[in-house]
Amino acid sequence: MLWHELGVGTFTQRAALLQRLEP
Numbered sequence: 001m002l003w004h005e006l007g008v009g010t011f012t013q014r015a016a017l018l019q020r021l022e023p
Helices: 003-023
Strands: none
Touching: none
16 A cells, blocks of 8 residues: 555645645
8 A cells, every 4th residue: 555655746736835835
């Protein structure tokens, strides 16, 4: 269940970065 957690974390981080750049 590590792969899934890693994938979710990456997706969330990407979304957060995009939102921070363009709120």
